Amino acid sequence: MLKAEIRTRAEYGFRDKPVQGSHLEHVRVLEHIRGNKWKVEWIDPNPGLLHYAESGQLVCNWKDRRVFLDEEERRQRLKERNEEQGYSEKSPLTGALYDVFESLGEKDVSFYKGVVLCTPEAIERVHIRAKMKVGEHSPYAYTDRQGVIHLPFEDALAIAKSFCASEPGTVLNGVEATERKWGRETRTPGKEHIVSLLNEFQASAALIRQWTGHDPAIAQREQEIQMLERLVWDAIYALQKVGQDKEASRLRRALER
Numbered sequence: 311m312l313k314a315e316i317r318t319r320a321e322y323g324f325r326d327k328p329v330q331g332s333h334l335e336h337v338r339v340l341e342h343i344r345g346n347k348w349k350v351e352w353i354d355p356n357p358g359l360l361h362y363a364e365s366g367q368l369v370c371n372w373k374d375r376r377v378f379l380d381e382e383e384r385r386q387r388l389k390e391r392n393e394e395q396g397y398s399e400k401s402p403l404t405g406a407l408y409d410v411f412e413s414l415g416e417k418d419v420s421f422y423k424g425v426v427l428c429t430p431e432a433i434e435r436v437h438i439r440a441k442m443k444v445g446e447h448s449p450y451a452y453t454d455r456q457g458v459i460h461l462p463f464e465d466a467l468a469i470a471k472s473f474c475a476s477e478p479g480t481v482l483n484g485v486e487a488t489e490r491k492w493g494r495e496t497r498t499p500g501k502e503h504i505v506s507l508l509n510e511f512q513a514s515a516a517l518i519r520q521w522t523g524h525d526p527a528i529a530q531r532e533q534e535i536q537m538l539e540r541l542v543w544d545a546i547y548a549l550q551k552v553g554q555d556k557e558a559s560r561l562r563r564a565l566e567r
Contacts, residue, residue: 311365311368311369311370312365313346313365316339316342316348316365316368317339318339318340318341318342319338319339319340320338320339320371321336321337321338321339321353321371321372321373322337322338322339322350322368322369322370322371322372323336323337323368323369323370323371323372323375323378324336324337324350324363324367324368324369325367325369326367328366328367328369330382330385330386331379331382331386334369334370334375334379335352335354335355336352336353336354336372337350337351337352337353337363337368338350338351338353339363339368340360343362346365346366347362347363347364348362348363348364348365348368349361349362350362350363350368374455377455378455381452381454381455384450384452384460385452385460387450388425388450388451388452388460388462389424391448391450391462391463391464392424392425392462392463395462395463395464397424397463399423399424402510402513402514402516402517403467403514403517404424405510405511405513405514406470406514406515406517406518406521407421407466407467407470408421408514409481409484409485409488409514409515409518410470410473410474410481410518410521411426411466411469411470412484413480413481413483413484414436414473414480415480416428416432416435416436417432418431418432419432419433419436421466424462424463424466425460425461425463425466426459426460426461426462426465426466426469427458427459427460428458428459428461429457429458429459430457430459433459433461436469436473437469439473439476439477440469440472440473440475440476440477441472441475441476442468442469442472447459447461447465448461448462448464448465450462451465470521471521474518474521474522475521475522475523478522478523481518481521481522482518482519482522485515485518485519488511488515489508489511489512489515492504492507492508492511493508493539494539494543494565496508497540497543539565542561542565543565545561546558546561546562546565549561
Protein backbone atom coordinates (compact mmCIF):
# COMPACT_ATOMS: atom_id res chain seq x y z
CA MET A 311 0.00 0.00 0.00
CA LEU A 312 1.00 3.64 -0.32
CA LYS A 313 2.26 5.35 2.82
CA ALA A 314 -0.53 7.96 2.61
CA GLU A 315 -3.19 5.21 2.71
CA ILE A 316 -1.99 3.64 5.97
CA ARG A 317 -3.58 4.62 9.31
CA THR A 318 -2.44 3.87 12.85
CA ARG A 319 -4.64 1.43 14.84
CA ALA A 320 -6.04 0.07 11.55
CA GLU A 321 -5.67 -3.62 10.65
CA TYR A 322 -4.00 -4.86 7.47
CA GLY A 323 -3.00 -7.96 5.56
CA PHE A 324 0.79 -8.40 5.73
CA ARG A 325 3.17 -10.24 3.40
CA ASP A 326 6.83 -10.53 4.15
CA LYS A 327 7.56 -10.88 0.40
CA PRO A 328 5.31 -9.62 -2.42
CA VAL A 329 4.42 -13.06 -3.80
CA GLN A 330 1.00 -13.11 -5.41
CA GLY A 331 -1.35 -15.66 -3.83
CA SER A 332 0.76 -16.20 -0.72
CA HIS A 333 -0.79 -16.29 2.76
CA LEU A 334 -1.85 -13.03 4.41
CA GLU A 335 -0.91 -12.38 8.04
CA HIS A 336 -3.19 -10.25 10.21
CA VAL A 337 -1.51 -7.21 11.78
CA ARG A 338 -2.39 -3.92 13.43
CA VAL A 339 -0.37 -0.75 12.76
CA LEU A 340 0.74 0.93 16.00
CA GLU A 341 2.82 3.89 14.85
CA HIS A 342 4.81 5.41 12.01
CA ILE A 343 8.56 5.15 12.59
CA ARG A 344 10.13 6.93 9.59
CA GLY A 345 9.91 6.93 5.83
CA ASN A 346 7.98 3.80 4.79
CA LYS A 347 8.59 1.95 8.08
CA TRP A 348 5.83 1.18 10.60
CA LYS A 349 5.68 -0.53 13.97
CA VAL A 350 3.04 -3.27 13.87
CA GLU A 351 1.48 -5.83 16.22
CA TRP A 352 0.65 -9.31 14.97
CA ILE A 353 -2.89 -10.57 15.55
CA ASP A 354 -2.54 -13.86 13.62
CA PRO A 355 -0.25 -15.74 13.65
CA ASN A 356 1.95 -15.05 16.70
CA PRO A 357 -0.54 -12.76 18.50
CA GLY A 358 1.14 -9.95 20.40
CA LEU A 359 4.39 -10.05 18.43
CA LEU A 360 5.76 -6.53 17.83
CA HIS A 361 7.97 -5.84 14.82
CA TYR A 362 8.43 -3.50 11.87
CA ALA A 363 6.88 -3.49 8.42
CA GLU A 364 7.41 -1.56 5.20
CA SER A 365 4.45 0.16 3.53
CA GLY A 366 4.71 -2.26 0.61
CA GLN A 367 4.32 -5.26 2.94
CA LEU A 368 0.90 -4.01 4.08
CA VAL A 369 -0.97 -5.12 0.97
CA CYS A 370 -4.62 -4.47 1.86
CA ASN A 371 -7.05 -3.47 4.57
CA TRP A 372 -7.90 -6.57 6.55
CA LYS A 373 -11.64 -6.11 6.05
CA ASP A 374 -11.08 -6.06 2.27
CA ARG A 375 -8.86 -9.15 2.15
CA ARG A 376 -11.38 -11.42 0.42
CA VAL A 377 -11.94 -8.91 -2.37
CA PHE A 378 -8.18 -8.38 -2.63
CA LEU A 379 -7.45 -12.11 -2.90
CA ASP A 380 -10.25 -12.60 -5.42
CA GLU A 381 -8.83 -9.80 -7.56
CA GLU A 382 -5.38 -11.39 -7.40
CA GLU A 383 -6.81 -14.69 -8.57
CA ARG A 384 -8.63 -13.04 -11.46
CA ARG A 385 -5.47 -11.17 -12.48
CA GLN A 386 -3.56 -14.44 -12.57
CA ARG A 387 -6.29 -16.17 -14.62
CA LEU A 388 -6.22 -13.31 -17.13
CA LYS A 389 -2.42 -13.49 -17.37
CA GLU A 390 -2.52 -17.25 -17.99
CA ARG A 391 -5.26 -16.80 -20.59
CA ASN A 392 -3.14 -14.24 -22.44
CA GLU A 393 -0.24 -16.68 -22.52
CA GLU A 394 -2.55 -19.39 -23.91
CA GLN A 395 -3.67 -16.96 -26.63
CA GLY A 396 -0.07 -16.39 -27.73
CA TYR A 397 0.44 -12.91 -26.29
CA SER A 398 4.03 -11.68 -26.59
CA GLU A 399 5.01 -8.14 -25.69
CA LYS A 400 7.68 -7.96 -28.39
CA SER A 401 5.70 -8.91 -31.47
CA PRO A 402 4.30 -7.00 -34.48
CA LEU A 403 0.79 -7.96 -33.37
CA THR A 404 1.21 -6.37 -29.94
CA GLY A 405 2.85 -3.35 -31.55
CA ALA A 406 -0.19 -2.95 -33.81
CA LEU A 407 -2.50 -3.05 -30.78
CA TYR A 408 -0.54 -0.28 -29.05
CA ASP A 409 -0.90 1.88 -32.17
CA VAL A 410 -4.63 1.24 -32.59
CA PHE A 411 -5.48 1.92 -28.95
CA GLU A 412 -3.41 5.10 -29.00
CA SER A 413 -5.46 6.29 -31.98
CA LEU A 414 -8.77 5.91 -30.09
CA GLY A 415 -8.41 9.29 -28.39
CA GLU A 416 -9.98 7.86 -25.22
CA LYS A 417 -7.95 8.77 -22.13
CA ASP A 418 -9.88 6.17 -20.09
CA VAL A 419 -9.07 3.28 -22.44
CA SER A 420 -5.49 2.04 -22.70
CA PHE A 421 -3.62 -1.08 -23.74
CA TYR A 422 -0.66 -2.19 -21.62
CA LYS A 423 1.20 -5.49 -21.59
CA GLY A 424 -1.59 -7.48 -23.17
CA VAL A 425 -4.43 -6.00 -21.10
CA VAL A 426 -7.01 -3.32 -21.90
CA LEU A 427 -7.63 -1.01 -18.94
CA CYS A 428 -10.83 1.00 -19.19
CA THR A 429 -13.85 2.49 -17.47
CA PRO A 430 -17.31 1.11 -18.29
CA GLU A 431 -18.40 4.35 -19.95
CA ALA A 432 -15.28 4.69 -22.10
CA ILE A 433 -15.26 1.12 -23.37
CA GLU A 434 -18.95 1.43 -24.22
CA ARG A 435 -18.14 4.43 -26.44
CA VAL A 436 -15.36 2.45 -28.14
CA HIS A 437 -17.67 -0.53 -28.72
CA ILE A 438 -20.25 1.75 -30.32
CA ARG A 439 -17.64 3.37 -32.58
CA ALA A 440 -16.29 -0.07 -33.51
CA LYS A 441 -19.82 -1.33 -34.23
CA MET A 442 -19.50 -4.07 -31.62
CA LYS A 443 -22.09 -5.36 -29.19
CA VAL A 444 -21.96 -3.22 -26.05
CA GLY A 445 -21.26 -4.95 -22.74
CA GLU A 446 -19.89 -8.23 -24.11
CA HIS A 447 -16.55 -9.23 -22.58
CA SER A 448 -14.46 -12.36 -22.25
CA PRO A 449 -15.20 -14.48 -19.14
CA TYR A 450 -11.59 -13.71 -18.14
CA ALA A 451 -12.32 -9.99 -17.86
CA TYR A 452 -12.77 -8.50 -14.40
CA THR A 453 -13.37 -5.19 -12.62
CA ASP A 454 -10.89 -4.20 -9.91
CA ARG A 455 -11.56 -2.44 -6.60
CA GLN A 456 -11.15 0.98 -8.23
CA GLY A 457 -13.84 0.22 -10.81
CA VAL A 458 -11.37 -0.25 -13.69
CA ILE A 459 -12.22 -3.03 -16.15
CA HIS A 460 -9.38 -5.35 -17.21
CA LEU A 461 -9.88 -7.04 -20.60
CA PRO A 462 -7.65 -9.85 -21.91
CA PHE A 463 -5.57 -9.95 -25.07
CA GLU A 464 -8.31 -11.64 -27.11
CA ASP A 465 -10.71 -8.76 -26.36
CA ALA A 466 -8.01 -6.22 -27.24
CA LEU A 467 -7.51 -7.91 -30.61
CA ALA A 468 -11.24 -8.04 -31.35
CA ILE A 469 -11.66 -4.35 -30.49
CA ALA A 470 -8.65 -3.32 -32.58
CA LYS A 471 -9.80 -5.23 -35.67
CA SER A 472 -13.37 -3.94 -35.43
CA PHE A 473 -12.26 -0.37 -34.82
CA CYS A 474 -9.89 -0.46 -37.80
CA ALA A 475 -12.69 -1.69 -40.03
CA SER A 476 -15.10 0.93 -38.69
CA GLU A 477 -12.78 3.97 -38.61
CA PRO A 478 -9.86 3.17 -40.95
CA GLY A 479 -8.93 6.81 -41.47
CA THR A 480 -8.60 7.45 -37.74
CA VAL A 481 -6.00 4.71 -37.39
CA LEU A 482 -4.18 5.10 -40.71
CA ASN A 483 -3.59 8.84 -40.28
CA GLY A 484 -1.35 8.19 -37.30
CA VAL A 485 0.35 5.20 -38.90
CA GLU A 486 1.19 7.06 -42.09
CA ALA A 487 2.38 10.17 -40.23
CA THR A 488 4.77 8.05 -38.17
CA GLU A 489 6.07 6.24 -41.26
CA ARG A 490 6.75 9.53 -43.05
CA LYS A 491 8.46 11.06 -40.02
CA TRP A 492 10.69 8.08 -39.35
CA GLY A 493 11.33 7.63 -43.08
CA ARG A 494 12.77 11.17 -43.21
CA GLU A 495 14.81 10.61 -40.07
CA THR A 496 16.45 7.47 -41.48
CA ARG A 497 18.02 9.70 -44.14
CA THR A 498 19.22 12.27 -41.63
CA PRO A 499 22.92 11.93 -40.75
CA GLY A 500 23.36 10.55 -37.23
CA LYS A 501 19.90 8.96 -37.09
CA GLU A 502 20.57 5.75 -38.98
CA HIS A 503 19.47 3.77 -35.88
CA ILE A 504 15.88 4.75 -36.74
CA VAL A 505 15.97 2.22 -39.58
CA SER A 506 15.51 -0.76 -37.24
CA LEU A 507 12.67 1.01 -35.41
CA LEU A 508 10.98 1.81 -38.71
CA ASN A 509 11.27 -1.81 -39.85
CA GLU A 510 9.61 -3.01 -36.63
CA PHE A 511 6.90 -0.36 -36.94
CA GLN A 512 6.16 -1.26 -40.56
CA ALA A 513 5.59 -4.90 -39.57
CA SER A 514 2.86 -3.70 -37.20
CA ALA A 515 1.57 -1.19 -39.76
CA ALA A 516 1.11 -4.00 -42.30
CA LEU A 517 -1.26 -5.76 -39.87
CA ILE A 518 -3.19 -2.56 -39.26
CA ARG A 519 -3.62 -2.07 -43.01
CA GLN A 520 -5.01 -5.60 -43.29
CA TRP A 521 -7.53 -4.85 -40.54
CA THR A 522 -8.62 -1.61 -42.24
CA GLY A 523 -9.01 -3.31 -45.62
CA HIS A 524 -6.42 -0.87 -46.98
CA ASP A 525 -6.70 -0.52 -50.76
CA PRO A 526 -3.72 -2.13 -52.54
CA ALA A 527 -3.76 0.75 -55.03
CA ILE A 528 -3.21 3.21 -52.17
CA ALA A 529 -0.37 1.05 -50.87
CA GLN A 530 1.23 1.14 -54.32
CA ARG A 531 0.85 4.91 -54.45
CA GLU A 532 2.55 5.24 -51.08
CA GLN A 533 5.46 3.09 -52.27
CA GLU A 534 5.87 5.40 -55.26
CA ILE A 535 5.78 8.46 -52.97
CA GLN A 536 8.46 6.92 -50.75
CA MET A 537 10.61 6.23 -53.81
CA LEU A 538 10.26 9.85 -54.95
CA GLU A 539 11.14 11.06 -51.45
CA ARG A 540 14.33 8.97 -51.53
CA LEU A 541 15.25 10.51 -54.89
CA VAL A 542 14.73 14.02 -53.51
CA TRP A 543 16.89 13.23 -50.48
CA ASP A 544 19.60 11.91 -52.79
CA ALA A 545 19.40 15.20 -54.67
CA ILE A 546 19.72 17.16 -51.41
CA TYR A 547 22.88 15.30 -50.44
CA ALA A 548 24.30 15.75 -53.94
CA LEU A 549 23.65 19.53 -53.78
CA GLN A 550 25.32 19.76 -50.37
CA LYS A 551 28.41 17.99 -51.66
CA VAL A 552 28.89 20.56 -54.44
CA GLY A 553 28.30 23.52 -52.13
CA GLN A 554 24.73 24.30 -53.19
CA ASP A 555 23.48 24.61 -49.60
CA LYS A 556 20.79 27.15 -50.43
CA GLU A 557 19.14 24.87 -52.99
CA ALA A 558 19.56 21.87 -50.68
CA SER A 559 17.83 23.75 -47.85
CA ARG A 560 14.98 24.76 -50.17
CA LEU A 561 14.33 21.17 -51.16
CA ARG A 562 14.60 19.98 -47.54
CA ARG A 563 11.98 22.55 -46.40
CA ALA A 564 9.65 21.58 -49.23
CA LEU A 565 9.99 17.87 -48.42
CA GLU A 566 9.44 18.32 -44.69
CA ARG A 567 6.23 20.25 -45.33
